[in-house]
Amino acid sequence: MITRRLIEAPDGRGWIFLAIVLVAAVLVPLLHLLLPPSSPFHVSTSVMTLWGKYLCFALLALSLDLVWGYCGILSLGHGAFFALGGYAMGMYLMRQIGTRGVYAHPTLPDFMVFLNWKELPWFWYGFDWFPYALLMVVLVPGVLAFVFGWFAFRSRVTGVYLSIITQALTYALMLGFFRNNFGFGGNNGLTDFKDILGFNIQSSQTRAALFALSAVALALGYVVARMVVQSKAGKVLIAIRDAESRTRFLGYRVENYKTYVFTLSACMAGIAGALYVPQVGIINPSEFAPANSIEMVIWVAVGGRSTLVGAALGAVIVNFAKSTFTTGMLAPYWLFALGALFVLVTIFLPKGILGLMPQRAEPAGPNGSPANGRVAQPAE
Amino acid sequence: MDTTVTNPHEVTQSLLYLDGVSVSFDGFRALNNLSLELAPGEMRAIIGPNGAGKTTMMDVITGKTRPDSGEVLFDKGSVDLTTKDEAAIAELGIGRKFQKPTVFENHTVEDNILLSLKDDRSVRGNLMWYANSGDSDRIGEILKTIGLTAHGKRLAGSLSHGQKQWLEIGMLIAQDPKLLLVDEPVAGMTDAESMTTADLLKDIAKDHTVIVVEHDMEFVRRLGVKVTVLHEGSVLAEGSIDEVSANERVVEVYLGR
Ligand SMILES: Nc1ncnc2c1ncn2[C@@H]1O[C@H](COP(=O)(O)OP(=O)(O)OP(=O)(O)O)[C@@H](O)[C@H]1O
Numbered sequence: 263m264i265t266r267r268l269i270e271a272p273d274g275r276g277w278i279f280l281a282i283v284l285v286a287a288v289l290v291p292l293l294h295l296l297l298p299p300s301s302p303f304h305v306s307t308s309v310m311t312l313w314g315k316y317l318c319f320a321l322l323a324l325s326l327d328l329v330w331g332y333c334g335i336l337s338l339g340h341g342a343f344f345a346l347g348g349y350a351m352g353m354y355l356m357r358q359i360g361t362r363g364v365y366a367h368p369t370l371p372d373f374m375v376f377l378n379w380k381e382l383p384w385f386w387y388g389f390d391w392f393p394y395a396l397l398m399v400v401l402v403p404g405v406l407a408f409v410f411g412w413f414a415f416r417s418r419v420t421g422v423y424l425s426i427i428t429q430a431l432t433y434a435l436m437l438g439f440f441r442n443n444f445g446f447g448g449n450n451g452l453t454d455f456k457d458i459l460g461f462n463i464q465s466s467q468t469r470a471a472l473f474a475l476s477a478v479a480l481a482l483g484y485v486v487a488r489m490v491v492q493s494k495a496g497k498v499l500i501a502i503r504d505a506e507s508r509t510r511f512l513g514y515r516v517e518n519y520k521t522y523v524f525t526l527s528a529c530m531a532g533i534a535g536a537l538y539v540p541q542v543g544i545i546n547p548s549e550f551a552p553a554n555s556i557e558m559v560i561w562v563a564v565g566g567r568s569t570l571v572g573a574a575l576g577a578v579i580v581n582f583a584k585s586t587f588t589t590g591m592l593a594p595y596w597l598f599a600l601g602a603l604f605v606l607v608t609i610f611l612p613k614g615i616l617g618l619m620p621q622r623a624e625p626a627g628p629n630g631s632p633a634n635g636r637v638a639q640p641a642e
Numbered sequence: 643m644d645t646t647v648t649n650p651h652e653v654t655q656s657l658l659y660l661d662g663v664s665v666s667f668d669g670f671r672a673l674n675n676l677s678l679e680l681a682p683g684e685m686r687a688i689i690g691p692n693g694a695g696k697t698t699m700m701d702v703i704t705g706k707t708r709p710d711s712g713e714v715l716f717d718k719g720s721v722d723l724t725t726k727d728e729a730a731i732a733e734l735g736i737g738r739k740f741q742k743p744t745v746f747e748n749h750t751v752e753d754n755i756l757l758s759l760k761d762d763r764s765v766r767g768n769l770m771w772y773a774n775s776g777d778s779d780r781i782g783e784i785l786k787t788i789g790l791t792a793h794g795k796r797l798a799g800s801l802s803h804g805q806k807q808w809l810e811i812g813m814l815i816a817q818d819p820k821l822l823l824v825d826e827p828v829a830g831m832t833d834a835e836s837m838t839t840a841d842l843l844k845d846i847a848k849d850h851t852v853i854v855v856e857h858d859m860e861f862v863r864r865l866g867v868k869v870t871v872l873h874e875g876s877v878l879a880e881g882s883i884d885e886v887s888a889n890e891r892v893v894e895v896y897l898g899r
């Protein structure tokens with residue numbers, strides 16, 4: 263039964279998406295490792311790492327689309343879950359440094375020695391053990407989202423108010439993590455990682471493996487999200503998005519559905535963060551910046567809300583544009599360009615870039631009804 | 643799960659029992675000491691001028707609005723509805739059709755019915771749910787009843803106003819509730835459509851308890867059931883359609899302002 267579900271989960275374009283991602287998962291590392299740098303098909307470390315980063319962002323965008331596109335929860339704080347997953351991984355990587363730090367302390371990471379701390383704070387316990395760190399990667403964002411959702415959705419906070427509290431959440435975390443006495447390295451964050459599971463984090467092989475893992479995580483995230491939105495519970499989510507109180511009068515506990523999907527999404531975002539950190543080599547409180555979380559919403563809108571594939575595509579396209587833009591002389595204008603992109607897409611491509619591509623009839627997004635070409639009412 | 647009231651004063655054998663219910667919005671009394679009883683299996687029509695409090699009464703019964711005072715009891719007085727939220731009340735078996743037709747526009751007609759079918763409402767149950775022939779048969783039957791068989795695969799958002807009204811009635815049938823609250827089911831329908839709808843509701847009333855709110859007198863006459871007239875938040879008159887339309891005070895509130 264479960265296998266049937268799995269196989270039925272992706273639609274036509276979903277299979278194309280999965281194929282591309284999985285081929286990349288194999289091909290890119292091979293082109294990097296096996297071909298000499300002189301070959302025109304060689305993929306350099308920097309390019310592979312950059313695309314590995316995009317894949318993490320794509321998974322993050324996917325998780326945001328799950329709550330925003332399918333349940334109408336416009337989270338403007340998804341960066342927080344991403345960063346928390348990243349910190350959990352960062353803590354593991356810090357503990358792996360061992361005595362190789364500048365101060366060569368047997369147990370304490372450098373920043374703690376610098377702050378004159380005598381012993382490891384309790385919340386760092388266990389992070390030297392990889393499975394525990396992995397558990398925290400999903401558990402910390404998941405529990406935070408669950409508790410947040412429990413209170414917010416039970417008290418029926420919706421719409422703009424909900425978005426504002428999610429912003430406040432990520433902002434508060436940013437302020438906390440900026441403080442030295444919070445115990446996560448203050449504004450420098452966690453960095454100078456040496457190895458992961460005993461493998462040198464800088465080596466070609468490790469980087470190739472991280473890239474492949476990011477691609478696989480994206481593919482799995484897509485399949486999980488599809489299975490959710492294709493299920494009857496997924497139909498309930500869309501019903502909540504479009505007519506929340508109607509759904510309630512049918513007997514559905516809206517708050518439970520929202521808490522569920524919000525928590526699942528936060529776990530996915532945490533995994534994305536955990537894969538991101540070893541590839542970029544640093545995690546610091548700026549990942550919690552409210553502007554980051556807003557940017558994620560733009561990725562999803564640009565790619566095409568409530569399509570999943572579109573969200574992932576949007577993340578890659580916008581970040582590719584950003585990398586290109588911010589390295590040239592146009593760098594100072596990036597934010598304007600991003601704003602303009604958002605406005606243009608909202609006006610001219612309400613269904614995002616994916617809306618430009620032909621598709622088969624599907625449970626429609628909030629902005630249109632592809633089934634018969636009529637324009638449906640926008641969601642409230 | 644129910645907080646069962648131990649029936650303190652042997653209240654009632656009624657399915658629905660409202661006593662002395664008042665609701666104020668910013669000092670304005672939308673319901674004023676309203677009392678109403680509905681026997682199991684009964685069908686009742688409720689009429690009244692605009693702003694009489696008909697929709698507010700449904701809001702109180704379905705948990706959307708909390709009354710300031712008064713009792714709202716369900717199922718022979720065993721359940722106090724004022725302590726329940728919307729989802730709990732729906733699960734108890736009270737279904738509602740809204741004055742403004744409200745269907746899930748981005749779902750197909752079939753899926754609208756599917757989501758309404760009496761079934762497990764939990765997240766887990768619905769994640770695990772599999773399409774099954776029992777459900778699709780039931781959906782087929784309901785679509786036939788509401789005359790939308792040909793439109794099953796269409797998005798509900800693309801239906802006409804009258805079709806949406808029917809779909810919403812279909813969603814009510816799918817819930818199979820003990821009590822159906824139907825708010826202005828024929829608004830925006832042609833006369834012929836109204837009459838079809840009246841017959842459909844009468845059919846539903848054979849094995850359900852139903853409250854229908856409507857302005858359309860022809861329609862109410864066609865239902866041929868006891869009529870309650872609401873005015874300024876309380877009951878003005880009760881009786882057959884002929885009795886109430888002969889009632890001077892009813893004529894006065896309908897025509898005299
Ligand atoms: N949420 C609310 N806040 C303030 N006033 C309200 C609210 N809901 C209803 N009212 C007022 O209460 C009164 C009764 O409204 P209600 O909708 O129950 O009337 P109705 O009998 O259904 O009328 P109609 O035939 O127009 O549907 C109206 O004057 C309305 O303006």
Ligand SMILES: [Mg+2]
Pocket residue numbers: 696697698741825
């Ligand atoms: Mg009304």
